[in-house]
Amino acid sequence: MKLGKVIGNVICTQKVDSFHGIKLLLVQPLDENLKEIGDPVVACDTVQAGLNDIVFYEGGREAAMGLKNWFNPSDLTIMGIVDQVNIGE
Amino acid sequence: MIIGKVIGNVVSTIKLPVYQGYKILIVQPVNDKEELQGKTILALDTVQAGIGDMVLVIDEGNSSRLIMNNSTAPVRTMIVGIVDSVNKANNKGKEND
Numbered sequence: 001m002k003l004g005k006v007i008g009n010v011i012c013t014q015k016v017d018s019f020h021g022i023k024l025l026l027v028q029p030l031d032e033n034l035k036e037i038g039d040p041v042v043a044c045d046t047v048q049a050g051l052n053d054i055v056f057y058e059g060g061r062e063a064a065m066g067l068k069n070w071f072n073p074s075d076l077t078i079m080g081i082v083d084q085v086n087i088g089e
Numbered sequence: 090m091i092i093g094k095v096i097g098n099v100v101s102t103i104k105l106p107v108y109q110g111y112k113i114l115i116v117q118p119v120n121d122k123e124e125l126q127g128k129t130i131l132a133l134d135t136v137q138a139g140i141g142d143m144v145l146v147i148d149e150g151n152s153s154r155l156i157m158n159n160s161t162a163p164v165r166t167m168i169v170g171i172v173d174s175v176n177k178a179n180n181k182g183k184e185n186d
Contacts, residue, residue: 001113001131001166003099032097032115032129047103056099056113056131058163062150066105066163079163080104080113087097087115088140 001079003030006053010042018072025049025078027057032087043076054082092172093118095142099131107162114138114168116146121177132166145170 008026012019023045029038034054046066049055055078057063064070066077093116101113112134118127123143130148135156138144147153150165157164 001133003131032117037128046105056101056104058165060150060165062163062165064163065150065161070161077163080101080108082099082101084100085097085115086100086140088095 001056001058003032003034003082003085004028004041004043004055004057004078005030005034005036006049006051006055006078007040008051016073018067018069019044019074022067022072022074023048027055027076027078030054032085034085041076043078044074045078047078047081049078049081054085056080056082090169091118091146091148092175093130093132093144093146094125095138095140095144095168096125096129097140105163107157107159107164108133111135112137114140114144116144116166116168118146119143121175123175130166132168133164134168136168136171138168138171143172143175144168145172 004027063077
């Protein structure tokens with residue numbers, strides 16, 4: 001799992017059938033200090049995340065399994081909304 | 090499996106139901122000299138690890154689902170042990186003290 005911040009959404013009318021009803025969000029990956037790392041990615045949403053939310057997301061096969069219909073081509077899915085990140089000394 | 094160090098935790102209320110009841114910890118991988126190295130990852134905790142602990146992490150979905158006893162859980166990264174010590178042989182095959 002990785003941390004990210006929702007920086008926008010992506011609207012598609014024509015998409016694969018298994019993506020119908022799924023919100024697509026633009027996510028900026030973050031490191032543990034919530035600094036931006038790398039380029040933004042598009043992820044499927046399962047938890048009704050919104051703009052500027054910090055989220056954690058999963059990639060690979062687990063991303064597809066996170067959606068209701070598991071047979072879908074998702075490679076990134078948001079699994080939860082982060083309330084707080086604590087870093088030890 | 091990789092060895093890492095727990096450097097923090099993540100609090101989340103709204104998450105997929107299968108994640109409920111598990112702590113989410115931030116793990117920084119360590120190299121063979123136990124120095125922090127590489128990008129941090131988030132892992133579900135199954136062994137009550139805490140900040141500063143050296144831990145054993147699996148990054149493989151089927152193993153995680155087996156541990157959770159749930160064949161459809163969308164979970165990949167999990168902490169499955171707390172490391173007490175690591176003994177490494179030097180390149181001549183002799184064990185270091």
